[in-house]
Amino acid sequence: xxxxxxxxxxxxxxxxxxxxxxxxxxxxxxxxxxxxxxxxxxxxxxxxxxxxxxxxxxxxxxxxxxxxxxxxxxxxxxxxxxxxxxxxxxxxxxxxxxxxxxxxxxxxxxxxxxxxxxxxxxxxx
Amino acid sequence: xxxxxxxxxxxxxxxxxxxxxxxxxxxxxxxxxxxxxxxxxxxxxxxxxxxxxxxxxxxxxxxxxxxxxxxxxxxxxxxxxxxxxxxxxxxxxxxxxxxxxxxxxxxxxxxxxxxxxxxxxxxxxxxxxxxxxxxxxxxxxxxxxxxxxxxxxxxxxxxxxxxxxxxxxxxxxxxxxxxxxxxxxxxxxxxxxxxxxxxxxxxxxxxxxxxxxxxxxxxxxxxxxxxxxxxxxxxxxxxxxxxxxxxxxxxxxxxxxxxxxxxxxxxxxxxxxxxxxxxxxxxxxxxxxxxxxxxxxxxxxxxxxxxxxxxxxxxxxxxxxxxxxxxxxxxxxxxxxxxxxxxxxxxxxxxxxxxxxxxxxxxxxxxxxx
Numbered sequence: 488x489x490x491x492x493x494x495x496x497x498x499x500x501x502x503x504x505x506x507x508x509x510x511x512x513x514x515x516x517x518x519x520x521x522x523x524x525x526x527x528x529x530x531x532x533x534x535x536x537x538x539x540x541x542x543x544x545x546x547x548x549x550x551x552x553x554x555x556x557x558x559x560x561x562x563x564x565x566x567x568x569x570x571x572x573x574x575x576x577x578x579x580x581x582x583x584x585x586x587x588x589x590x591x592x593x594x595x596x597x598x599x600x601x602x603x604x605x606x607x608x609x610x611x612x
Numbered sequence: 613x614x615x616x617x618x619x620x621x622x623x624x625x626x627x628x629x630x631x632x633x634x635x636x637x638x639x640x641x642x643x644x645x646x647x648x649x650x651x652x653x654x655x656x657x658x659x660x661x662x663x664x665x666x667x668x669x670x671x672x673x674x675x676x677x678x679x680x681x682x683x684x685x686x687x688x689x690x691x692x693x694x695x696x697x698x699x700x701x702x703x704x705x706x707x708x709x710x711x712x713x714x715x716x717x718x719x720x721x722x723x724x725x726x727x728x729x730x731x732x733x734x735x736x737x738x739x740x741x742x743x744x745x746x747x748x749x750x751x752x753x754x755x756x757x758x759x760x761x762x763x764x765x766x767x768x769x770x771x772x773x774x775x776x777x778x779x780x781x782x783x784x785x786x787x788x789x790x791x792x793x794x795x796x797x798x799x800x801x802x803x804x805x806x807x808x809x810x811x812x813x814x815x816x817x818x819x820x821x822x823x824x825x826x827x828x829x830x831x832x833x834x835x836x837x838x839x840x841x842x843x844x845x846x847x848x849x850x851x852x853x854x855x856x857x858x859x860x861x862x863x864x865x866x867x868x869x870x871x872x873x874x875x876x877x878x879x880x881x882x883x884x885x886x887x888x889x890x891x892x893x894x895x896x897x898x899x900x901x902x903x904x905x906x907x908x909x910x911x912x913x914x915x916x917x918x919x920x921x922x923x924x925x926x927x928x929x930x931x932x933x934x935x936x937x938x939x940x941x942x943x944x945x946x947x948x949x950x951x952x953x954x955x956x957x958x959x960x961x962x963x964x965x966x967x968x969x970x971x972x973x974x975x976x977x978x979x980x981x982x
Binding site: 522524525527528530545547548549550552571 | 633644645648649650843847909910911912914933934936939963
């Protein structure tokens with residue numbers, strides 16, 4: 488069973504964000520990393536403003552390249568530099584060391600349109 | 613998108629029960645992975661893995677004229693096959709382009725067993741039939757639908773073999789075939805594979821495939837191995853530089869361009885495509901299939917990515933992946949002949965950015981660094 492922390496919000500495309508923080512890390516869910524398996528490369532996002540739902544970067548597993556969409560609007564202020572040397576952190580610690588970028592949320596209210604943990608659990612069955 | 617329903621092998625339910633992720637491949641619904649491409653790949657390199665290859669096609673060609681017929685239909689020299697031996701061969705069109713690559717085994721004095729690619733069963737069958745004249749004593753049977761197949765690959769294959777067939781049974785030597793039969797039907801047991809590892813493959817009636825698979829999966833697990841999907845099959849074969857029809861072979865490229873001249877017996881009197889190959893040899897090859905490795909940190913190269921040489925786009929990636937053994941991107945590409953030399957620098961264009969790569973010698977992976 489995949490981990491789905493209660494305090495996060497989830498996009499249907501399997502990204503998570505912590506909308507309670509002004510600047511939140513964004514990553515992919517445990518379920519998503521298990522589906523992708525073996526992340527081997529992260530094409531990092533560009534710093535700067537983005538709109539919710541915009542494709543911001545690409546994660547590559549051996550199997551396929553997967554687009555990552557930002558769950559919220561705001562400004563990308565930092566990318567996880569650790570991932571260039573160790574992209575497998577996304578597999579081993581998707582909600583911790585495997586975060587992909589940090590975003591300064593421009594509209595915390597936007598997160599209400601995202602799924603909460605219960606709804607995301609229902610989505611992934 | 614095609615509306616044709618996907619075919620299922622007799623092991624479909626077994627794969628689903630094992631938690632496989634099923635994907636469309638060559639018209640079939642096949643397991644791409646169970647536990648993950650990398651762990652499955654490593655299991656085959658270090659222990660053992662089992663693959664469902666029931667989607668592949670099998671023909672029997674027999675009769676007094678079978679040897680002559682096959683010898684003019686395929687590139688390799690069939691007359692060199694002793695009973696019980698197999699050889700890699702190619703089926704060409706008149707322009708010398710590759711229709712399919714296959715393995716041809718001689719199973720008796722007048723009988724041959726042919727294993728072809730899943731997506732090409734109907735095409736190959738029709739092509740062979742079209743080359744056959746009514747005066748020839750040749751009988752063809754297509755067993756593809758009635759037959760299931762399993763490939764056991766990896767250094768522990770012999771231990772699995774012994775568990776399944778008993779310690780008295782003879783492990784099939786490389787490129788050999790043993791045919792046996794019992795009440796359930798025939799079994800073709802072959803010393804071949806597509807991974808570069810020791811191993812065996814066998815084809816037998818679809819009706820008892822599930823029982824075989826369960827038994828072999830259990831033996832494989834006892835030897836520290838796992839069931840493997842097409843994802844690992846692709847990374848394993850590409851590390852060896854083995855071509856995949858549809859990616860690395862096509863009707864627009866000759867086996868000489870694909871670097872498979874070793875399997876083309878130009879000294880044979882005649883075979884389909886020979887004239888075109890002779891004139892291509894004379895004129896010089898317009899392109900060659902080259903192996904490349906990414907030289908820095910880069911996304912994995914994937915089929916169809918543009919490839920640049922001297923700054924100009926000159927082709928596209930034929931096969932490409934992240935090599936689990938080398939932890940680097942590897943692939944193959946048809947390049948102008950002058951560029952297809954070891955050490956040549958090329959670039960792979962990935963999402964609009966170009967990443968450096970280098971032409972290297974095949975295979976990409978050698979056991980124990982040999």
